[in-house]
Amino acid sequence: MRKKITFLIILSMIITSTAYAQSIIYTVKPGDSMWIIAQKYQVGISEIIAENPSIKNPSLIYPGQKLTIPNLDDIKAQENEVIRLVNVERSKKGLPALKQNWQLSRIARYKSQDMINKNYFSHFSPTYARHFK
Numbered sequence: 465m466r467k468k469i470t471f472l473i474i475l476s477m478i479i480t481s482t483a484y485a486q487s488i489i490y491t492v493k494p495g496d497s498m499w500i501i502a503q504k505y506q507v508g509i510s511e512i513i514a515e516n517p518s519i520k521n522p523s524l525i526y527p528g529q530k531l532t533i534p535n536l537d538d539i540k541a542q543e544n545e546v547i548r549l550v551n552v553e554r555s556k557k558g559l560p561a562l563k564q565n566w567q568l569s570r571i572a573r574y575k576s577q578d579m580i581n582k583n584y585f586s587h588f589s590p591t592y593a594r595h596f597k
Contacts, residue, residue: 487515488533498522505533506540506566543569 490501502509513522515532525531544564551561584590 486535488535490531490533492525492527492529492531494527496525496527498525501531501533507534507536508570539573540566540569543572 488505490505492501498509498512502512509522511534512531513519515534519525519531547562547564554561578589579585582590
């Protein structure tokens with residue numbers, strides 16, 4: 465059962481790792497930073513930077529400036545469905561439900577893309593360190 469759940473999670477991440485829905489145009493407000501905007505939309509700063517190649521210095525954004533924010537609603541919906549399915553199985557075993565965490569989901573998307581790019585299926589990357597203590 466554990467392998468089945470792991471497979472479902474990874475399959476979902478692979479399927480969702482490359483497609484974004486229609487992007488959002490955000491107008492920078494006074495006091496905004498890339499980090500604040502990323503937190504608001506629950507996306508990574510690197511994703512905002514990638515969507516806005518004309519911005520040479522992401523530390524310098526100005527009120528009134530328009531930023532393209534990737535819309536991950538479709539991806540998040542699929543990830544939430546995987547979490548729901550996992551929680552159904554966990555409840556059958558008397559285990560507490562998992563909670564959605566957008567930062568952890570984002571890391572899982574990067575991991576699944578790394579597995580696609582490097583053609584492997586493992587918790588351990590053939591390139592990154594394996595040091596756990």
